[in-house]
Every structure is written in C-alpha cells, then in structure tokens.
Amino acid sequence: MHHLRVLHDLKLAAAALDDAGVGWCVLKGPALAQTVWPAPDMRQFQDLDILADPRRAQDALEILLQAGFTLVDRNWVALERSARAELALRGPTGTAVDLHWNVVVASGARRQFSIDAVEMLDRTVPRGVGNGVQARVLDPVDTVHHLLVHAGLDGAHKLMWLADILYATRQDGFSWVALDARTRASRTHLLATAVLRRVQGVLGLEIPAPWGSDGPGGDAWVRLVTSRDARIPFPGLPGDPHLGGSLYSGTAPTWYESALGGVRDRARSRRYGRRGDAEEFEVSVLDEDVPDPDARRRYFERVLADASTP
The missing domain is CATH 3.30.460 (Beta Polymerase; domain 2)
Known part of the structure; x- marks a missing residue:
C-alpha cells in the first residue's frame, strides 16, 4: 500500500x-x-x-x-x-x-x-x-555513480545501500570504463573506490582490474578504510558504535582532505551519540x-x- x-x-x-x-x-x-x-x-x-x-x-x-x-x-x-x-x-x-x-x-x-x-x-x-x-x-552508469556518492557521504552503513550498488552494476548498459571516467571528472573517484571496496568485501562484488584510486595518497586512504573494515566486520548489529561510517562520509577528493574529513565526521557522530544517549535530540528548524x-x-x-x- x-x-x-x-x-x-x-x-x-x-x-x-x-x-x-x-x-x-x-x-x-x-x-x-x-x-x-x-x-x-x-x-x-x-x-x-x-x-x-x-x-x-x-x-x-x-x-x-x-x-x-x-x-x-x-x-x-x-x-x-x-x-x-x-x-x-x-x-x-x-x-x-x-x-x-x-x-x-x-x-x-x-x-x-x-x-x-x-x-x-x-x-x-x-x-x-x-x-x-x-x-x-x-542512466545505468549515473545510477551507480549516484548510489556510490550517496552511500559514501552517508557513511555506507546500510546493507541495502550496498545491495543497491551490487544490483545496479548488473544492469544492461552499465560500463566500468564510463563509471571510471565520470567519477574522475567529478572528483568522486576516491569516494567511489572506497565504497566499492566495502561492497566487494561484504557482498562479493567483482571489480575489474585495474580499478585504482590513483592520485597522491589515494591508494593509502583506501587501504586504511578497507583494513578497518577487515578488523571490524560489517554489517554490525543496531547500536554498534562502529557503524557511524566516518571514514566513508569524510572521504574527499584527496587523502589529506579525507583525513581531515574523517576526523571531523567522527567527532560529529560522537557528539550526536552523546546527545542521543542523553535524549537531547536536535530539532530541525x-x-x-x-x-x-x-x-x-x-x-x-x-x-x-x-x-x-x-
């Protein structure tokens, strides 16, 4: 209904x-x-x-x-x-x-x-x-691109979002080459790569080689994100403090901006968590x-x- x-x-x-x-x-x-x-x-x-x-x-x-x-x-x-x-x-x-x-x-x-x-x-x-x-x-390529950006900026913490990406890459008309070009042109390639690695680790998405993050320090940032996933398996249970996804939501075009963004988003999620525990919820204006x-x-x-x- x-x-x-x-x-x-x-x-x-x-x-x-x-x-x-x-x-x-x-x-x-x-x-x-x-x-x-x-x-x-x-x-x-x-x-x-x-x-x-x-x-x-x-x-x-x-x-x-x-x-x-x-x-x-x-x-x-x-x-x-x-x-x-x-x-x-x-x-x-x-x-x-x-x-x-x-x-x-x-x-x-x-x-x-x-x-x-x-x-x-x-x-x-x-x-x-x-x-x-x-x-x-x-179109099929923009669909995957949008899903990667949307999931990444929101922390890539929902299993449904990862499944969206998995199924979207199976559409007729989807092209990894075109996705690579569009993510690079929009400076979202590092974010897309990080989220794709999570989909790969959780749902077994097959990512063609080479699909690297490129750029100074980009590969190092993706390795940091994926190594954290390896230590703290996803998905977790509701209320798991590690589900905030700050390393994803903070990912930016470069590793330096991503590091700053990850710290900032982690601090924000902890602040919201403390307010939630105290039942001090923010009211939208x-x-x-x-x-x-x-x-x-x-x-x-x-x-x-x-x-x-x-």
Missing part, C-alpha cells in the same frame, strides 16, 4: 513537470525497486526523491505546489544559510518527497565534488517504475514557517549560480 501511494504521487508529479517542460527524474526508491533489484518487493523505500533541472528549480517547486503537493521546509532564512540542494515536500497521499537540484545535498560537499545535475538529466532514460507509471531515471521573500529569492539565486558553475 505504501508503494502504491508513492507511485500515485509520482504519477502526479511526472504529469505536472512533463506538461511544464521541466527536466526531471526519479532517484532511488521506486526506480531502484523496479529497474535494478531482481523483484520490486525486495526493496523497501519510504520517500520519493525527485531531481529537477536546477535552472528551473523555482518553477519546479511552484508546479508541484499547484499539483497538490505541500511545502514542509518553509524556513527560507535557514534554507538560504544552509544552501541545501533539496526541499522537503509532502505529496497528496502523504508521501514524503525530497525535491533535489543536485544529487549532493550539502553545500560543503558540492564545493569538494563537481557533479553536474544538468548533464545527468540529459542522459536520463524513460522506464516503467510500477503500476503503469512511467518516469525518467538515471527547516520546517518552521519563516516566509522571508528576500531569503527565498537569494536561495534560488544560489541554486542558479551553482548550476552555472563548472
């Missing part, structure tokens, strides 16, 4: 965005369940992720609002400050919807990496995603109603600026 509700809202979004001529595609969730996994009921998903053309970000938002979606993130001052590449909405049936302008959400990570959302959208392909719903999805028109204008100006930056 949950899948049917998500697909209902996806069908509404697809019709509205297509009628307006806005480039878009569906990410993760229903796209992976229907087109990547052996059977759709093997892959659970909770929300709906849509990537819209950043050059028409404001149009995409207004179109979805007119189609019956509601805006959850309404604190435009906080949104402008964070420069997040997504907005949270709710679909007509209650589906949690993330409207993305880039597959890398955090502004700091977007400064490190250079994934071009417009190029990704230009390569999308139409596919059936269940219940007669047609949608555009990332993004859904507070702060309708600042100037902040809203500057937020979308930032989206356009990011879209035009090579």
